[in-house]
Amino acid sequence: MSGTFVGMPAFPEAARTAVRNPTLRGNLRHATHTIRDKRARAVAELDDWAALREAGKRIKDHTLRHLDRYLVQVEEAVTAAGGTVHWAADAQEANAIVARLVKETGESEVVKVKSMATQETGLNEALEAEGIRAYETDLAELIVQLGKDRPSHILVPAIHRNRGEIRDIFRSEMSEWGRPAPEGLTDTPAELAEAARLHLREKFLRARVGVSGANFMVAETGTLVVVESEGNGRMCLTLPETLISVVGIEKIVPKWQDLEVFLQTLPRSSTAERMNPYTSMWTGTTDEDGPRTFHLVLLDNGRTDTLADEVGRQALRCIRCSACLNVCPVYERAGGHAYGSVYPGPIGAILSPQLRGTGSEIDASLPYASSLCGACYEVCPVAIDIPEVLVHLRERVVQGGPAVRRGNRVVLKPARGHAAERAAMRAAQWAFTHPGALRTGQRLASRTRRLHPRTLPGPGRAWSGSRDLPEVPAEPFRDWWQRTRGGKDGAK
Numbered sequence: 001m002s003g004t005f006v007g008m009p010a011f012p013e014a015a016r017t018a019v020r021n022p023t024l025r026g027n028l029r030h031a032t033h034t035i036r037d038k039r040a041r042a043v044a045e046l047d048d049w050a051a052l053r054e055a056g057k058r059i060k061d062h063t064l065r066h067l068d069r070y071l072v073q074v075e076e077a078v079t080a081a082g083g084t085v086h087w088a089a090d091a092q093e094a095n096a097i098v099a100r101l102v103k104e105t106g107e108s109e110v111v112k113v114k115s116m117a118t119q120e121t122g123l124n125e126a127l128e129a130e131g132i133r134a135y136e137t138d139l140a141e142l143i144v145q146l147g148k149d150r151p152s153h154i155l156v157p158a159i160h161r162n163r164g165e166i167r168d169i170f171r172s173e174m175s176e177w178g179r180p181a182p183e184g185l186t187d188t189p190a191e192l193a194e195a196a197r198l199h200l201r202e203k204f205l206r207a208r209v210g211v212s213g214a215n216f217m218v219a220e221t222g223t224l225v226v227v228e229s230e231g232n233g234r235m236c237l238t239l240p241e242t243l244i245s246v247v248g249i250e251k252i253v254p255k256w257q258d259l260e261v262f263l264q265t266l267p268r269s270s271t272a273e274r275m276n277p278y279t280s281m282w283t284g285t286t287d288e289d290g291p292r293t294f295h296l297v298l299l300d301n302g303r304t305d306t307l308a309d310e311v312g313r314q315a316l317r318c319i320r321c322s323a324c325l326n327v328c329p330v331y332e333r334a335g336g337h338a339y340g341s342v343y344p345g346p347i348g349a350i351l352s353p354q355l356r357g358t359g360s361e362i363d364a365s366l367p368y369a370s371s372l373c374g375a376c377y378e379v380c381p382v383a384i385d386i387p388e389v390l391v392h393l394r395e396r397v398v399q400g401g402p403a404v405r406r407g408n409r410v411v412l413k414p415a416r417g418h419a420a421e422r423a424a425m426r427a428a429q430w431a432f433t434h435p436g437a438l439r440t441g442q443r444l445a446s447r448t449r450r451l452h453p454r455t456l457p458g459p460g461r462a463w464s465g466s467r468d469l470p471e472v473p474a475e476p477f478r479d480w481w482q483r484t485r486g487g488k489d490g491a492k
């Protein structure tokens, strides 16, 4: 299996393969139900959860509204604290900056803290192309990397693997990357954790460059915050001489006090903990403590385009807790790989098509990867109305793909596979604006109802194969209304 998501098929195709794998479904069901139940208990402990959720939403919305100002403030504060700020418009630019900075140190390997932003940019593969090896140090990311696999969950990237599979990966792959797995390794959690600890320890002690993301950036001080559970992040952030952090521009909070909200909502929503085990914060560089050199790469990569969309921009509030994944009935069955992105589940279904556009098959299919049940909105600690954005993006997909220039006009190019839907919508629009024709059509449909097929032909069969087509009534509603209530408007 490739380590990247390039060239993934559309969601329905990928999901069809995934749901036929009983081991995968068993692993996912067990894991998502365990985490979601624990989260519910952790959230229920707080009387002011609703107020915290509203506060988080407001802080994020305020920050996004004034993002230009806060970004400048972050740059000034980080620079004043001894760091260097770089701006990356897209993934390619971010990767090129990081590769250059690593080469300038003379090193050819880096240790990494778990980071969604660098997964989004495909940093490991870009560094490899430049002769630099990146070692993932988060336990689940290590499992994914050793298994030449792809992450399938934001918080638990190896959620699709069970303990036996992890033991086999450690036994066969660890020696390729460094210290081999201990002899006779079993699948008990303690032994697996110890094998990973020993394997990683030599890398922590050797590495001179660390690469991280950040959960938050505090604008007023230029402080970056990483929350994690294993301590690997603390090692990567403090031991190397050079630290490079790649952070999405939406990760800003204006003030230290704002962390009071998110450091309560994030751990409870993600790992169901009251408090995060390791919360590391750093501001530029400090004499005789931590890295001597600090670089911050601020990543756009589609975020300002997302910000321009009045409905879709709420996706930028996301604090990557993954609560929406763990309650989603579609994610539970299809698994994370089917979403073709480092952002799986409900948040991935609204974020990826906005960051990458809806021009590809996989991105145009993602807004449909939902039953719109609304469970994701209920659990989201920053109240992102994911169903609302999904419907909005469906509209965008049906209306057209990317804008293209035709002569001196810019038009929306029809998205692939949606021509029939567009034609159906146009026909419906015409019928509803021609009441006489609509009435005639309804009467005709009622009179010929015994001749109607029970299943749809062609691609429509996929829909009618698992549902009953609604029966056409013997009498159209408007005729029934007129017959039983008298006049056209219902007046007797």
Ligand code: SF4
Residues within 6 Å of the ligand: 269, 317, 318, 319, 320, 321, 322, 323, 324, 325, 347, 376, 379, 380, 381, 382, 383, 384
């Ligand atoms: S959308 Fe909400 S629930 Fe989902 S990962 Fe982001 S913050 Fe968490």
